[in-house]
Amino acid sequence: MRMYQVTDLAGDGKFGEILQRQTPQLIADKVAHRLVSPIYLDGEEYYGMRVWAAPEGMHPYDVPKRAIARQNYIRCLGTARAMVVQIRVTQPDHTTALYVVAREPVVDLEAWVELTWSGYQHEPDGIRLHPEELLAGEQAVPIFRAYIENQELPPPHLLREFVA
Secondary structure, eight states: OOOEEEEEEETTEEEEEOOSSOOHHHHHHHHHHHHTOTTTSOSSSEEEEEEEEOOTTOOGGGSOTTOHHHHOEEEEEEOSSSEEEEEEEEOTTSOEEEEEEOSSOOSOTTOOEEEEEEOGGGOEEEEEEOGGGOBOHHHHHHHHHHHHHHOOOOOGGGEEEOOO
16 A cells, blocks of 8 residues: 655645555545645645655655655645645656646636745745636645545646746
């Protein structure tokens, strides 16, 4: 069975957590609760969350810092009411790609909105998104659940490669 690390992204730094009794469903349930909680994901104290899976049979603490497994993750940034969901995956050539997830196909490629939050060390941070890429926590739950429980990515027409 895979073990997961859930990392809270907070203004004061990152706080990783590894539940000792784990199933994909327990992790997905815990993450779902945080995604919809405006008290937890407030964009000030906590502005995001990242989840990654250790290779089958390994504990996350035993995965080397530069291992491919640590480079693949799903995360959200923002608040429970307005967030971006990003998924980072390793390509066949061992490079990584970061994708922004849309809740529905993007209609107007010229339409943009700005999502901002108080990031690391409480510095202002943000991202430019298509309106369809701006999600509420409730809309992010099934995306996280599919990724955690089944290692499933959203369909390609809902993914946009993010280039900083």
